[in-house]
Amino acid sequence: MNKLWLLLWLSILACSSQASVESVQAQLKQKYPNLRIDNIQQTEMSGIYSASLDNQIVYIGENAEYILVGSMLRLKDQRNLTKDLVMKQQHIDxxxxxxxxxxxxxxxxxxxxxxxxxxxxxxxxxxxxxxxxxxxxxxxxxxxxxxxxxxxxxxxxxxxxxxxxxxxxxxxxxxxxxxxxxxxxxxxxxxxxxxxxxxxxxxxxxxxxxxxxxxxxxxxxxxxxxxxxxxx
CATH class of the missing domain: 3.40.30.10 (Glutaredoxin)
Incomplete structure (x- = not known):
């Protein structure tokens, strides 16, 4: 399972090119018009964007061909960036x-x-x-x-x-x-x-x-x- 995750991440990164939130949104709309994905944002990881799908955090490659579900951890301080994102998106005043x-x-x-x-x-x-x-x-x-x-x-x-x-x-x-x-x-x-x-x-x-x-x-x-x- 760990090898499969690694291969998926590498395949996403291999397809990386200059992109933006707008271009990812446009590709998703063109390729998968019936898929409702919201809150697309850049992450600290090059070529990877976070988004919301069915009330959960997912990650998308900039070619809009892959979706991953799981936690993104920053190794230098072991911070769970996915957890931070959940807190931010579910936060009210x-x-x-x-x-x-x-x-x-x-x-x-x-x-x-x-x-x-x-x-x-x-x-x-x-x-x-x-x-x-x-x-x-x-x-x-x-x-x-x-x-x-x-x-x-x-x-x-x-x-x-x-x-x-x-x-x-x-x-x-x-x-x-x-x-x-x-x-x-x-x-x-x-x-x-x-x-x-x-x-x-x-x-x-x-x-x-x-x-x-x-x-x-x-x-x-x-x-x-x-x-x-x-x-x-």
Missing amino acids: WKKLPLQDAIKTVKGNGRRQIAVFSDPNCPYCKQLENQLNQLTNVTIYTFIYPIRNQSIQASKQIWCQPNPAFAWHNLIQKGIVPQTIAACPNPIERNLQLGQKLGVEGTPTLFFSNGFKAVGMQTAPQIEALWKEFGM
């Missing part, structure tokens, strides 16, 4: 999040912060909620994000309850539907627009206070491990 549109839950001293986009009818969101309950010293901002049509009305009703946080936890953890009350101004439509802007395509999706995005159900140990890695 935490300070720009409209936290007033989220349900706020404080546990312990609330020092660590995390934002969660969650649909009340999402089974993985319910599993995540159980994991979030195991965390300590955290402030959780829950953006109700009803990507399922049947979730929209319940989401609005949750926000209009006297205690939205209590209503949310009753619904997501116990399946207790909120009491029907008069409609009130709510952020549900804004949350849907915000999620689309941030590239939230499914629930649950988590954002850490350093801007890192994590997609899918995360266990409490996984979240703790990420906090440790981020120095939080």
Whole structure:
């Protein structure tokens, strides 16, 4: 397998010539018009470009004939450049999040912060909620994000309850539907627009206070491990 990878890299480099992001894009469009590849960028390695394909980092030769999936490591300091690229592409500006549109839950001293986009009818969101309950010293901002049509009305009703946080936890953890009350101004439509802007395509999706995005159900140990890695 290692020999195969080496041969692929050498074949890409052998075809290297003067190129640019624009020329690689043009070749891809001409040769493979149905292949959606985004975020094409030059890398530190001559003749190799990074890109996004199906939400993962891939590498393309400048002749647009080969794609490789894996990590690019810089030998002089053993830095994982692919990991850096993932962090950069999935990074948001935490300070720009409209936290007033989220349900706020404080546990312990609330020092660590995390934002969660969650649909009340999402089974993985319910599993995540159980994991979030195991965390300590955290402030959780829950953006109700009803990507399922049947979730929209319940989401609005949750926000209009006297205690939205209590209503949310009753619904997501116990399946207790909120009491029907008069409609009130709510952020549900804004949350849907915000999620689309941030590239939230499914629930649950988590954002850490350093801007890192994590997609899918995360266990409490996984979240703790990420906090440790981020120095939080």
